[in-house]
Amino acid sequence: MTATVFAGISELVTGDELLEGADHSEHLGRLRDAAVVVQNGFVEWVGPAAQAPPADEHQDVGGRAVIPGFVDSHSHLVFAGDRSQEFAARMSGIRYDGGGIVTSVDATRAASDDELRALVGARVAEMRAQGTTTVEIKSGYGLNVQDEARSLRIAAEFTSETTFLGAHVVPPDFSDRRSEYVDLIIGEMLSACAPHARWIDVFCEPHSVHAFTEDEARVVLSAGRDAGLGLRVHANQLGHGPGVRLAVEMGAASVDHCTYLSTDDVEQLAAAADTTVATLLPGVEFSTRSPYPDARRLLDAGVTIALASDCNPGTCYSSSIPFVLALAVREMNLTPAEALQAATFGSAKSLWRKDIGVIRAGNRADLTVLDAPSYLHLFYRAGVPIASALDLGGRHER
Numbered sequence: 001m002t003a004t005v006f007a008g009i010s011e012l013v014t015g016d017e018l019l020e021g022a023d024h025s026e027h028l029g030r031l032r033d034a035a036v037v038v039q040n041g042f043v044e045w046v047g048p049a050a051q052a053p054p055a056d057e058h059q060d061v062g063g064r065a066v067i068p069g070f071v072d073s074h075s076h077l078v079f080a081g082d083r084s085q086e087f088a089a090r091m092s093g094i095r096y097d098g099g100g101i102v103t104s105v106d107a108t109r110a111a112s113d114d115e116l117r118a119l120v121g122a123r124v125a126e127m128r129a130q131g132t133t134t135v136e137i138k139s140g141y142g143l144n145v146q147d148e149a150r151s152l153r154i155a156a157e158f159t160s161e162t163t164f165l166g167a168h169v170v171p172p173d174f175s176d177r178r179s180e181y182v183d184l185i186i187g188e189m190l191s192a193c194a195p196h197a198r199w200i201d202v203f204c205e206p207h208s209v210h211a212f213t214e215d216e217a218r219v220v221l222s223a224g225r226d227a228g229l230g231l232r233v234h235a236n237q238l239g240h241g242p243g244v245r246l247a248v249e250m251g252a253a254s255v256d257h258c259t260y261l262s263t264d265d266v267e268q269l270a271a272a273a274d275t276t277v278a279t280l281l282p283g284v285e286f287s288t289r290s291p292y293p294d295a296r297r298l299l300d301a302g303v304t305i306a307l308a309s310d311c312n313p314g315t316c317y318s319s320s321i322p323f324v325l326a327l328a329v330r331e332m333n334l335t336p337a338e339a340l341q342a343a344t345f346g347s348a349k350s351l352w353r354k355d356i357g358v359i360r361a362g363n364r365a366d367l368t369v370l371d372a373p374s375y376l377h378l379f380y381r382a383g384v385p386i387a388s389a390l391d392l393g394g395r396h397e398r
């Protein structure tokens with residue numbers, strides 16, 4: 001097995017709070033003039049370049065900064081079709097209510113497996129090119145047994161972090177018999193999907209007639225848990241509601257959006273900080289002209305936060321974590337260091353992953369290179385494509 005030393009790293013952000021000799025201000029575990037030794041896709045050694053052990057190959061990154069690869073813990077990449085007109089309408093003041101999801105369902109059902117596979121592959125490649133090394137992918141544009149299962153089968157070709165979202169919206173043919181659709185989700189659909197999924201998710205949102213109520217969401221999550229899946233929840237996106245409380249009550253790994261939070265929600269999330277991560281998706285607030293939640297308020301209360309793209313055809317067709325980071329700093333009152341941590345360590349925690357999100361010996365060698373001397377340039381040079389996942393020669397994270 002070939003060991004490669006990556007040297008010439010002007011600034012290495014490890015996120016490892018225990019790394020000896022590192023600058024631990026802002027919990028980033030930073031080293032200057034660093035090197036990383038990688039073998040078989042895993043980190044073997046991290047430290048000052050001058051002390052790097054011998055390796056078979058040497059690669060110089062040319063005085064650039066290296067950070068942990070972004071972990072995008074919330075995306076909906078399995079879809080066909082285009083809803084750019086819906087985006088344009090929102091920019092002129094039309095409110096998002098989830099009703100457009102059925103447009104994507106129709107297009108997705110009509111696409112062949114190969115078409116869907118090519119679309120997902122292109123989106124994953126677009127993410128890697130912007131520094132993302134792990135992506136969670138949800139189903140949710142099939143909404144019948146066959147199309148939900150095939151969405152997950154295709155997603156599983158690209159990631160191990162697959163999420164069954166049959167409870168995305170109630171499809172129109174079930175709108176006057178909602179309980180039958182919930183029964184389908186927790187019965188035949190769950191049986192067909194669980195073998196291809198690690199997680200289950202539900203869009204719990206009383207402000208949308210298309211989404212699920214607290215009681216319906218509880219039924220879906222309980223069935224998913226009984227089938228061995230971890231829990232994630234779309235909650236409090238369109239207004240205040242029961243979703244965050246439900247996610248905490250059920251021990252969900254992640255509750256996502258959190259656009260509208262009451263004081264009680266924040267207290268519940270803080271008390272559950274070891275279990276439930278609040279995943280913020282500022283690309284959605286951008287693309288739906290919604291108010292940004294105050295991430296500072298969450299951190300100050302002791303909540304664990306993650307940042308992710310939510311890349312989807314309706315509320316945010318951007319796959320860019322650098323864009324998310326810029327928004328989080330400018331609009332949600334995070335420091336650059338806090339935002340970077342949320343999109344690496346925080347999002348890895350929301351996926352129960354300890355092998356990613358931090359660069360340390362034994363972890364996956366998911367490294368993102370910045371065409372700049374320090375991580376601050378990610379924010380300072382917003383909009384400039386300086387981040388990309390380091391290519392280890394085909395040994396990419398799955």
Ligand code: NIG
Nearest residue numbers: 101203234310312313314315
């Ligand atoms: O995370 N809110 C529910 N689901 C997606 C949007 C899906 C769509 O509009 O196509 C979201 O925002």
Ligand code: FE
Nearest residue numbers: 074076234310
């Ligand atoms: Fe989503």
